[in-house]
Amino acid sequence: MQTMLEEMVEKYREVGHQGKLADYIPELAKQDPLSLGIAIRTVDGEEYSAGDCPLTFTLQSISKVITLILALMDHGEDVVFSRVGMEPTGDPFNAIYKLEMYSPGKPLNPMINAGALVVSSLIGGNTVDQRLQRVLALVRDMADNPKIEINTAVYHSERATGHRNRAMAHFLKEFGMIDDVESTLELYFQQCSIAVNCRDLARMGLCLAQYGVNQSGKQVIPQELARLVKTFMVTCGMYNASGEFAIYAGIPAKSGVSGGILASVPDKMGIGVFGPALDEKGNSIAGSALLKGLSRSYNLSIF
Amino acid sequence: MQTMLEEMVEKYREVGHQGKLADYIPELAKQDPLSLGIAIRTVDGEEYSAGDCPLTFTLQSISKVITLILALMDHGEDVVFSRVGMEPTGDPFNAIYKLEMYSPGKPLNPMINAGALVVSSLIGGNTVDQRLQRVLALVRDMADNPKIEINTAVYHSERATGHRNRAMAHFLKEFGMIDDVESTLELYFQQCSIAVNCRDLARMGLCLAQYGVNQSGKQVIPQELARLVKTFMVTCGMYNASGEFAIYAGIPAKSGVSGGILASVPDKMGIGVFGPALDEKGNSIAGSALLKGLSRSYNLSIF
Amino acid sequence: MQTMLEEMVEKYREVGHQGKLADYIPELAKQDPLSLGIAIRTVDGEEYSAGDCPLTFTLQSISKVITLILALMDHGEDVVFSRVGMEPTGDPFNAIYKLEMYSPGKPLNPMINAGALVVSSLIGGNTVDQRLQRVLALVRDMADNPKIEINTAVYHSERATGHRNRAMAHFLKEFGMIDDVESTLELYFQQCSIAVNCRDLARMGLCLAQYGVNQSGKQVIPQELARLVKTFMVTCGMYNASGEFAIYAGIPAKSGVSGGILASVPDKMGIGVFGPALDEKGNSIAGSALLKGLSRSYNLSIF
Amino acid sequence: MQTMLEEMVEKYREVGHQGKLADYIPELAKQDPLSLGIAIRTVDGEEYSAGDCPLTFTLQSISKVITLILALMDHGEDVVFSRVGMEPTGDPFNAIYKLEMYSPGKPLNPMINAGALVVSSLIGGNTVDQRLQRVLALVRDMADNPKIEINTAVYHSERATGHRNRAMAHFLKEFGMIDDVESTLELYFQQCSIAVNCRDLARMGLCLAQYGVNQSGKQVIPQELARLVKTFMVTCGMYNASGEFAIYAGIPAKSGVSGGILASVPDKMGIGVFGPALDEKGNSIAGSALLKGLSRSYNLSIF
Structure with missing residues (x-):
């Protein structure tokens, strides 16, 4: 699989030419549009990676998955789904x-975005920082990496x-x-700025693939x-x-405008992808293509 | 499973009280809102049924699945998806x-509906009737039932x-x-009026669950x-x-305003449900509830 | 005023270069985009004209004014405004x-258009032709020209x-x-196809400027x-x-996609304008500009 | 006219029963829904008033007329209409x-509202207060009343x-x-809170009726x-x-959710009306009815 992954990354890297870096957050515009990396972690404990896997990027919309889990843990489905569909x-x-x-x-x-803001407003904690620490704790637990932090430059860029x-x-x-506008926005900008790499995402995906059990069990x-x-x-x-x-x-996946994609194949593997050039909908253009190719090659669709 | 199914049907039958019969097609308004039936056909060849299984109803929107398959067989994905997303x-x-x-x-x-009209306009054939016969042939093949026909009264009702x-x-x-408005509408009204029962739907669902192979192999x-x-x-x-x-x-399913639901659990079974009282979105209210309950009991979600 | 008008027509004729002929009705696309004509009829009985005044064109949306008057005469404000705002x-x-x-x-x-269709459906008469004759009769009365007829080629073009x-x-x-779709559409396509010239429009505008009294009193x-x-x-x-x-x-005016504009300065004059090149909103681009210039020069704004 | 006005006020006062006080600004909800007052100032210098004329209320959306004038004076039509249609x-x-x-x-x-915010952002001045003072100065000039001020309680209520x-x-x-969100909102909430009475509005309307010349000439x-x-x-x-x-x-008029209406009959008179019960669109329900009745009685329509 390792060889295959490396070949696929090189093949799909070129797709980045057809995409565009996110420019509405200045910090995100400073990347190489041809970067492309992938990491995979299987339920059998094997790990593969290829391309620009070590690069760090921010979660952006991927964080919406984390806060949704946390809000549901804090309040249950009835409360959460009375405020978001x-x-x-x-x-x-970003349509309004x-x-x-x-x-x-x-x-x-x-x-x-509107739904994610409502969800962020529901995260328990007395201060924005307490709430952020809870989000970070869950990300670290899922990724089994206690070193994950926010990227302050990106955070300030988003905030501005x-x-x-x-x-x-x-x-x-x-x-x-939502109750408090300012604290909700603060938390939202910070959760979007959590910095990870493909390996972190792969492990987070594995945790979902294993129905909530992370790689340490x-x-x-x-x-x-x-x-x-x-x-x-x-x-x-x-x-x-x-x-x-x-x-x-046919794979559960969540993308962010940073170019990251968190993917999870139930009972099989977690996948983390990064490619900063985006298509017009806001997804990593090379990353999407890579995941589609991978699904076809390894028959990963859940359908 | 047979006993379980019978109990579940009786339990969910009452949910029909909270729904409403479709009234915009007069023929559909003449039903008993508490009717509820289910049929299941597994990949192992077993068949179960409970409740008002023998009742006949029309496909309505369920026919959109059939015509989509046929249009894709006739023209391929590129043509079809250049006209519908x-x-x-x-x-x-029905939003416009x-x-x-x-x-x-x-x-x-x-x-x-708008998308389904485009799809219907793509079904090959020289006359509306030829095109309808091709739709009917596929329904019969999927259900392994050569006797399936359209319900003329419903067809005239829809047309009017x-x-x-x-x-x-x-x-x-x-x-x-679309090219020709009148023939497209004629085909559409007719395909919606194809009459089936739960057993037919269960076998059609099985055919999809077996990746296109019907019960006769x-x-x-x-x-x-x-x-x-x-x-x-x-x-x-x-x-x-x-x-x-x-x-x-978590089950692939397609509903129709007649109250039918075609469901397909990949690699496991096809399910046909009928309950004419609808929720506000247009789905069989008892039928939906029954499928959710069944999925929970037998762990049928694909996620 | 005659000299002034001729100068203004030549000045504004060039504006036609910036417009576009309506192309969705093939018959309308066959015009000279630089045509520009104007006719004025004052309450004192004076008549002026300049440019391509003799050219004939169809009422199109200008007919909406006529049918609104007729529907109100037939049914009164309460009925009409219960169906249109x-x-x-x-x-x-043409937004839907x-x-x-x-x-x-x-x-x-x-x-x-949607409102005009509702209005057309309210015009009294047993047949589409009877209803059309009533519309024609009112146009002829307003313009004091019994020879006004529909342009059959345009009518067929619109219908198709x-x-x-x-x-x-x-x-x-x-x-x-609306009650009957087909007869409403027939009448609508026909009323749009009524052929007039600038002089006719000027007299129709005078009739409105004189609170319903035509030039013959x-x-x-x-x-x-x-x-x-x-x-x-x-x-x-x-x-x-x-x-x-x-x-x-600041002048009450109604335009049509044929490039005609019916304008009426209360207590002063009626104005008819024709210039077939349209701006992006569907108004005669040179005709609009000419009317704005005229209003400025002669202080015609009602505000 | 005085007697007539008094009779009309009593007649239309009852219409207030069918309206509703604005409740989204708490300060506005504290009024008597049956209040109704009117003041008229003619170009001949005559002044009439009837009903609850002395009551004070805030301009709310009426202030949009003032700031539009000021922004146009500061920047000209090209700049202003490049940012608002x-x-x-x-x-x-308040649709978004x-x-x-x-x-x-x-x-x-x-x-x-969206357009008015853009306009407020264009009012010249170094500080919010300087800009507010310019708005106030124009209101005072138009009304010929140097004592007009903002109602601080309403301002705080709106702000919150x-x-x-x-x-x-x-x-x-x-x-x-817009450039600066906070200062624009501050100015907007303050301009909405300018307190006037019917007489002030009548004089402001007169100023517009006289093409910008106030009652002192x-x-x-x-x-x-x-x-x-x-x-x-x-x-x-x-x-x-x-x-x-x-x-x-048929009278140029601007309403506010406080229940005030500024009206101006060109070349004839200014009218100020106040009636706090609103119709569903946000206009003074009795005030609108009174103005329609007045227009009919005195033939004030500009059409």
């Missing part, structure tokens, strides 16, 4: 119009430019869907929640390209 | 506004009241997404297409409740 | 999404290509806003209705450029 | 979805609850339509701008009931 939207991740159209103020799902997220938070406040997420978030990853994990990704890859 | 919408199945908003005239997916579908067809014509659908439509069934099969159904049932 | 929309004239968003099926005003209007009519039928429209339609011409007469036109011209 | 919308005043749909971030007109306006301001910032607004804002008042002044108000009153 379960349906994919077909719209760009549907908040106005349907049951105003209730975001359609926790994987779009996140006007649209601020707009959404105030809009949600209007409808009583510890149950860090309740089994039922691990299943639930994998479902969201299929229906809404790749923004408004989730439907296509389900068809051509 | 792959993304769930978060909107009601998105046709206007995004890449005008290209419906977001083949499971909403389908103003919104007519509106969509003309709108799609405006953007060149005949490959009636290419393997890859069977997988593809199951994916659509997960992301868009239950209208804008697909996300929730994926979470709580 | 009074508010400008800010959207393109708002029918779905607000009080479904009730078009926001009678000057957008009016998919979007068909879509809207079926959508409106769905909500019970006959009250052909009730005074109150003449006022009412002039108000609609200000708020919605120039499609979604009505606001801008109100600011820079 | 001239078209009525047909949507509620159109910012996303059309030329993102450019509000359709300066009378909806204006989540939706905050959302819009951040959204506009995202698209570069001072030209406080350029003539062309006075005309321009009266046009906006007709097309967008009464929120998404502007079309109806144009038909049944």
Whole structure:
């Protein structure tokens, strides 16, 4: 598999030419669009990696999976799903119009920005920092890596430019869907700035593939929640390209605008991918292609 | 399993009280809202059924799965997906506004009405009747039942009241997404009126669960297409409740406003359900609940 | 004034270069984009004209003013405004999404296509031809020209290509806003095809400027209705450029995609303009500019 | 006229029963829904008043007229209309979805909240207070009343609850339509809190009716701008009931959710009305009815 992975990375690396670096967060625009890395960790304990695996990047929207798990652990499904729906939207991740159209103020799902803001507002803790530490603790548990931290430069960059997220938070406040705008935004900008590499993501994916049991054998997420978030990853994990990704890859996955993708093949493996050039929907263009190729080669689709 | 099924049907039958019969097609409004039936056919050749299994009902939106398969067999993915997308919408199945908003005239997916009309327009054949016969032939092959026919009364009823579908067809014509409005609508109204029972649906579900091989062992659908439509069934099969159904049932399924649900558990079984009282999204309210319960009891989720 | 008018026509004729001929109705695409004509008829009985005044063109959306008057004469304000609103929309004239968003099926005003279809469905008469004859009769009365007829080639052209209007009519039928789709569309396509010249329009505008009294002194429209339609011409007469036109011209006016504009300065004059090159909103680009210039020069704004 | 006015006020006062006090700004909810007052100031220098004329209320959206004038005086039409459009919308005043749909971030007109925020951001001055003083100075000049001030309690109330306006301001910032979010919101909340009575509004309306000349004969607004804002008042002044108000009153007018209405009959008179019970669009329900009745009785329509 190792050889195969290396060949595939080189093959798909070129796809990066067709993508574009995220430019709305200045820190994200400073990357090499042809970077591409992958790491895999199987349920049998084997680990493979290829390409620019050691590079560090930030979770961005991948963090929405983590906070969803935490909010569900803190409050249960009834509370969480009274404030955020379960349906994919077909719209760009930062669209605001549907908040106005349907049951105003209730975001359609926790994987779009509006929904993720609601979820972040539900994370327990007395201060923003306490809440961030809980998010970090879960990321570290899933990845079995106690050294994971936030990237402060990216955090400040997001904070300074996140006007649209601020707009959404105030809009949600209007409808009583979040309580405190400022602390919610602070936590959100920080959770997006958690820095990882492909290996971390692979292990996080393994944890979900093993229904919440991380590589050291510890149950860090309740089994039922691990299943639930994998479902969201299929229906809404790749923004408004989730439907296509389900068809051509068929793997629960969550992408971020940093170019990272967290993928989890139930009962088989976790996969971490990084390729910073994005397609027009906001997914890593080479990373998506690589995952589709891998799924085809190793028959990984759950369908 | 037989006993269990019978108990579950009686338990979930009551849920029908909370639903409503479809009233926009007069023929559909003449049913007993408490009817509930289920049939299961496993890959091991076992068949179970319970409740009002022998009742006959029409495919309605379930036919969208069949025509999608046929259009893909006739034209391939490139042609079909240049006219219809792959993304769930978060909107009601008969919404028209998105046709206007995004890449005008290209419906977001083949499971909403607009998308299904485009798909129907692609079914090969010289006359509407030839095209209908091809749809019927595939349904019969999947269900291994040569006696399946259309219900003429329902067909005439749909034809007389389908103003919104007519509106969509003309709108799609405006953007060149369909060629002939009248023949497309004729085929669409007829395919919706194909009459089946739960046993037929269970066998059709089995055919998809076996990657296109029906119960007699005949490959009636290419393997890859069977997988593809199951994916659509997960992301868009239950209208804008697909996300929730994926979470709580995790089974590829397609519902129709007649109250039927075609479900397919990969490598395991096909399931046919019928319960005419609908929830507000247009899915059989008791049928959905029954499938969720069944999935929980027998651990059928693919996630 | 005659000299001035001739100078202005030559000055504004060049603006036609920046516009585009309507191409969705093939018959309309066969014009000279630099044509520009104007006719004025004052309350003192003076008549001026300049440029391509003798050219004949079709009313298109200008006919919406006539049918609104007729529907109001037939049914009164209560009936008419229960089916169509009074508010400008800010959207393109052929947008369909708002029918779905607000009080479904009730078009926001009678000057957008959806609203005009509802209005046409209300014109009294036993057959489409009887109804058309009543529309023609009112146009002839207003213009004091018994020779006005429809242009059959344009009518057939519209009929063959009016998919979007068909879509809207079926959508409106769905909500019970119109009774018979086919006869409504027939009348609509025919009323749009009524052929006039600038002089006809000027006299029609005079009739409105004189509160319903035509140039021969006959009250052909009730005074109150003449006022009412002039108000609609200000708020919605120039499609979604009505606001801008109100600011820079300040004259009640209604445009059509043929390039004609019917304008009426209360207590002063009627104006007819023709220039077939359109701006992106669908108004005669040179004609609009000419009217704005004229208003400035002669201080014609009602504000 | 005095007697007539008194009779009309008593007649229309009852209409207040059908309306509702604005409740989203707590300070506004503390009024008597049956209050109704009117003041008129004619170009001949006569002044009439009736009902609860002495009551004080805040400008709210009426202030949008003032800031539009000031922004146009500061920057000219080209700059202002590059950031805000001239078209009525047909949507509620606080709708956000159109910012996303059309030329993102450019509000359709300066009378909806999003547009008014853009306009406020353009008012010249080094500090929020300097800018507020300029707004106040223009209000005082128009009303010829140097004692006009802001109502601090209302200002604090708006500031504490204006989540939706905050959302819009951040959204506009995202698209570069405003520069500084906080100072823009501060000015906006303050301008909305300027306290006046009906007499003040009548004089302000007179100033517009006299093309910018206030009752002391001072030209406080350029003539062309006075005309321009009266046009906006007709097309967008009464929120998404502007079309109806144009038909049944035909008077340039601007309403606020406090229940005030500033009206201006060109060449004739200014009118100030106050009635705090609102209709569902946000206009004073009794005040609107009173103005329509007055227009009918005295033939004040400009159409």
